[in-house]
Amino acid sequence: MPGTIETYFDKLERTRVWRSIFRSGRGTSKLHNALAIQQNVFLHLFPTKVRKRMLGLEATWYLGTLTLGTFIVLVVTGILLMLYYHPSVPRAYSDVKDLQFVVSSGLFLRNLHRWSAHAMVFLAFAHMFRVFYRGAYRTPREFNWVVGVVLLLVTLLLSYTGYLLPWDQLAFWAITVGTNISSAVPLIGDKIRFLLLGGHLVNANALLRFYVLHCVILPLTAVLFLAVHFWRIRKDGGLYVRETEPGVTGADKQLSNQEQGSR
Amino acid sequence: MTPPKDYSAEVNSNMRVSQRRVLFVTRRTSPQVKVYDEEKVQTSPEVLIRALLAVECLIIALVLMSLFFNAPLEGVANPTNTPNPAKAPWYFLGLQEILHYFPPVVAGVLIPGLLVTALIIIPYFDINIEADGLFLKNRKRRMMLSMIVAGSFSLFFLFFKVYVALVPTVIMTALVLLAAFSSPLSSSRFRRYLALRPIFWWIMTWFLFELIVLTAVGTFFRGPGWSWVWPWRS
Ligand code: HEM
Numbered sequence: 001m002p003g004t005i006e007t008y009f010d011k012l013e014r015t016r017v018w019r020s021i022f023r024s025g026r027g028t029s030k031l032h033n034a035l036a037i038q039q040n041v042f043l044h045l046f047p048t049k050v051r052k053r054m055l056g057l058e059a060t061w062y063l064g065t066l067t068l069g070t071f072i073v074l075v076v077t078g079i080l081l082m083l084y085y086h087p088s089v090p091r092a093y094s095d096v097k098d099l100q101f102v103v104s105s106g107l108f109l110r111n112l113h114r115w116s117a118h119a120m121v122f123l124a125f126a127h128m129f130r131v132f133y134r135g136a137y138r139t140p141r142e143f144n145w146v147v148g149v150v151l152l153l154v155t156l157l158l159s160y161t162g163y164l165l166p167w168d169q170l171a172f173w174a175i176t177v178g179t180n181i182s183s184a185v186p187l188i189g190d191k192i193r194f195l196l197l198g199g200h201l202v203n204a205n206a207l208l209r210f211y212v213l214h215c216v217i218l219p220l221t222a223v224l225f226l227a228v229h230f231w232r233i234r235k236d237g238g239l240y241v242r243e244t245e246p247g248v249t250g251a252d253k254q255l256s257n258q259e260q261g262s263r
Numbered sequence: 264m265t266p267p268k269d270y271s272a273e274v275n276s277n278m279r280v281s282q283r284r285v286l287f288v289t290r291r292t293s294p295q296v297k298v299y300d301e302e303k304v305q306t307s308p309e310v311l312i313r314a315l316l317a318v319e320c321l322i323i324a325l326v327l328m329s330l331f332f333n334a335p336l337e338g339v340a341n342p343t344n345t346p347n348p349a350k351a352p353w354y355f356l357g358l359q360e361i362l363h364y365f366p367p368v369v370a371g372v373l374i375p376g377l378l379v380t381a382l383i384i385i386p387y388f389d390i391n392i393e394a395d396g397l398f399l400k401n402r403k404r405r406m407m408l409s410m411i412v413a414g415s416f417s418l419f420f421l422f423f424k425v426y427v428a429l430v431p432t433v434i435m436t437a438l439v440l441l442a443a444f445s446s447p448l449s450s451s452r453f454r455r456y457l458a459l460r461p462i463f464w465w466i467m468t469w470f471l472f473e474l475i476v477l478t479a480v481g482t483f484f485r486g487p488g489w490s491w492v493w494p495w496r497s
Pocket of ligand 1: 238
């Protein structure tokens with residue numbers, strides 16, 4: 001029998017090793033599909049079933065999903081960029097120049113990371129407003145909204161700390177303007193600024209601190225809160241449904257009733 | 264004399280002893296009340312496939328953008344050469360615009376702090392959980408209150424010459440007024456819509472409007488010394 005990819009894959013799925021890793025087993029039955037979610041450490045953050053009407057574009061506009069998408073793109077391209085980048089002065093700048101002109105596809109890599117970062121900030125804001133206008137922040141989802149606010153702040157900080165890393169004029173002065181604001185905090189302002197920059201000026205120490213924040217601390221924080229965010233969606237009873245739950249009902253029911261009436 | 268009760272209230276969780284159960288489903292704290300059977304689909308594969316498709320479209324868009332537009336890279340950082348204007352990334356330009364009018368403690372610390380606090384406490388506000396239109400009840404009183412609030416903000420912006428923030432406020436005030444004089448049975452779809460908007464809708468939409476206008480002004484309309492420039496005349 002000629003081996004097609006399918007038959008090879010079939011065989012692979014039957015092996016003892018495969019079965020030991022993916023316990024849900026083979027098959028497309030409801031049980032198998034449910035197990036595929038439940039028995040996977042990452043996917044089990046999500047519910048095994050979702051209300052059908054939440055699949056359409058009109059409910060969430062898929063904005064949360066897309067925000068997650070940009071985050072994944074950023075992690076992948078970010079790791080690749082780290083292979084070429086030294087967080088030191090003036091090496092950082094020449095490394096970025098090399099990425100632009102020497103490294104193959106380096107320019108593309110850097111572009112993708114940069115534009116995805118802008119997209120993530122934009123999408124996180126858009127997702128927040130979408131959640132708000134659907135009324136999806138109300139009980140029992142209050143805490144997930146708060147987790148979301150933390151995610152928004154982490155997203156902003158991720159983008160902002162990354163801004164310094166190319167060590168060009170744009171980077172240097174944007175961070176100078178920003179960190180000067182922190183010294184306006186009453187009493188401890190200058191201390192905060194010193195802590196952020198590792199000195200009184202934006203210099204090599206500041207670059208190193210921003211690098212550690214950007215590549216280690218903030219991404220880990222983001223992953224942590226994302227896990228809580230997704231798990232809470234399941235625990236709060238799946239995505240918010242407008243008609244069946246208390247919340248927006250009053251006004252919107254009235255509106256939709258009238259529209260039906262006027263037809 | 265009242266007749267003796269033929270029942271007694273008790274709290275008992277032992278199924279064998281007391282078999283009757285009264286369940287109170289309170290309006291607000293019930294995550295999974297089934298009102299009717301809702302059609303559901305399985306996460307694997309239906310939701311996963313759709314999520315992957317959505318992300319794939321996003322990646323295609325980002326890749327295309329990265330092929331055609333290059334990320335900016337200026338000269339090496341030079342602490343002795345201040346560019347004019349020195350701008351923060353776009354998502355902070357709304358704040359930088361405010362920084363132009365108020366001292367840093369206000370624009371850089373107080374206002375962002377208040378905004379974040381406001382965002383966090385949004386879901387803990389229990390006012391008007393039914394989300395009725397703002398002017399459907401107590402119309403006179405609410406109209407007076409909203410005009411006082413809108414008027415104070417407008418005067419405040421006028422006093423500090425923050426015309427950029429004044430314009431969205433005035434437009435929103437006009438819409439609030441229109442809502443107050445619109446009936447939910449109005450023949451115009453737009454006025455029907457406005458009449459049914461609840462209080463928090465008005466607040467958030469005002470915030471969103473200000474955010475967009477301030478960010479756009481900071482991004483496109485500010486030049487050397489934070490002076491006003493027309494983007495098409497440079
Ligand atoms: C890094 C940023 C974020 C990511 C990746 C993310 C991801 C998601 C995803 C995938 C969902 C599922 C449904 C959907 O697509 O809307 C969701 C739901 C939700 N998000 Fe986010 N989110 C982020 C930030 C935020 C922010 C800033 C807020 C609000 C302040 C927020 C509040 C919520 C709430 C309340 C839900 C539940 C909505 C419902 O039940 O319908 N999230 N999030």
